Amino acid sequence: MRTIIVGTRQSALALTQTGQTVDRLRRICEEAGLPFAFEVKPIVTRGDRILDVTLSKVGGKGLFVKEIEQALLDGEIDCAVHSMKDMPFDLPEGLTIGSVPLREDPRDCLVNLHGYTLSDLPPGARVGTSSLRRGAQLQARRPDLRIESLRGNIDTRLRKLETEGLDAILLAAAGLRRMGWADRITAYIDPEDCLPAVGQGALAVECRADDEQVMSLLARLNDGKTERAVRAERRFLGLLNGGCQVPIGAYAVAGSGEEGGEVSLTGMVASPDGGRLLRATARGTDPEAVGSEAAEALLAQGADAILAEARE
Numbered sequence: 001m002r003t004i005i006v007g008t009r010q011s012a013l014a015l016t017q018t019g020q021t022v023d024r025l026r027r028i029c030e031e032a033g034l035p036f037a038f039e040v041k042p043i044v045t046r047g048d049r050i051l052d053v054t055l056s057k058v059g060g061k062g063l064f065v066k067e068i069e070q071a072l073l074d075g076e077i078d079c080a081v082h083s084m085k086d087m088p089f090d091l092p093e094g095l096t097i098g099s100v101p102l103r104e105d106p107r108d109c110l111v112n113l114h115g116y117t118l119s120d121l122p123p124g125a126r127v128g129t130s131s132l133r134r135g136a137q138l139q140a141r142r143p144d145l146r147i148e149s150l151r152g153n154i155d156t157r158l159r160k161l162e163t164e165g166l167d168a169i170l171l172a173a174a175g176l177r178r179m180g181w182a183d184r185i186t187a188y189i190d191p192e193d194c195l196p197a198v199g200q201g202a203l204a205v206e207c208r209a210d211d212e213q214v215m216s217l218l219a220r221l222n223d224g225k226t227e228r229a230v231r232a233e234r235r236f237l238g239l240l241n242g243g244c245q246v247p248i249g250a251y252a253v254a255g256s257g258e259e260g261g262e263v264s265l266t267g268m269v270a271s272p273d274g275g276r277l278l279r280a281t282a283r284g285t286d287p288e289a290v291g292s293e294a295a296e297a298l299l300a301q302g303a304d305a306i307l308a309e310a311r312e
């Protein structure tokens with residue numbers, strides 16, 4: 001019997017989604033009679049220690065992932081559960097994504113105490129989010145709203161809704177749902193109004209590419225449609241994001257069918273104030289080609305000028 005050590009960040013959300021993933025792996029092993037046991041190993045990352053500093057200033061979201069990847073390479077853990085949207089585009093040599101489980105709800109949502117949806121937030125309402133992507137799309141849709149910085153883990157952000165006297169906050173629905181806090185969600189935001197982050201709502205289970213036992217176990221947890229949708233989104237992001245801070249969103253849906261069916265992706269790039277906002281849609285059967293096509297369509301519309309400004 002091999003014990004598979006599963007690494008994770010130690011935030012409440014990370015521990016919860018890792019626990020849920022391990023439960024699914026245990027069930028798969030029981031049903032298939034596979035001789036694996038599991039142990040969760042929380043790892044404190046640099047990203048967790050500097051949450052109050054603007055993440056982009058200290059090296060970006062990759063900070064959450066790097067130390068966990070080092071633990072994988074060092075053999076301290078055998079696989080790791082990450083939020084897909086925190087995964088950098090390039091993985092270190094020797095590591096791979098062994099499983100993309102079924103996606104949770106990919107949408108952003110509004111949380112407030114008054115039942116406001118996006119369209120009936122009062123004029124000039126103060127809305128908390130530190131996501132450039134959410135802020136830009138919200139301002140494009142409702143220029144009157146005042147976007148206020150909102151950092152911290154989900155529970156911290158929910159608390160700040162009240163302690164900072166905000167009229168509403170924006171969060172990923174997936175995080176709240178995984179935590180069992182779906183009842184805090186006041187309104188889901190249609191991707192037509194706010195495209196989610198690339199990979200939002202999906203998980204990535206990363207492992208060593210040469211660990212055949214773990215690779216074939218993780219393959220059983222893979223959801224083909226989610227994987228194809230996320231591959232399209234990540235290709236889209238990879239072509240547009242030269243490591244700079246710019247509002248980018250994308251959402252892809254993959255159908256079923258013989259060859260895996262059609263993938264349809266809508267992507268957007270905006271200026272940080274939402275003054276310029278470009279969207280493009282592409283479809284096809286090759287996920288990477290769909291992601292590239294949407295990215296190229298945006299570049300042809302002038303996304304390169306928005307990206308160049310963000311790099312300055």
Ligand SMILES: NCc1[nH]cc(CCC(=O)O)c1CC(=O)O
Nearest residue numbers: 083085171172174175200201202
């Ligand atoms: N930015 C942090 C983060 N990373 C993953 C999630 C949860 C949603 C998901 O798994 O995509 C969240 C919270 C949020 O954005 O509200």
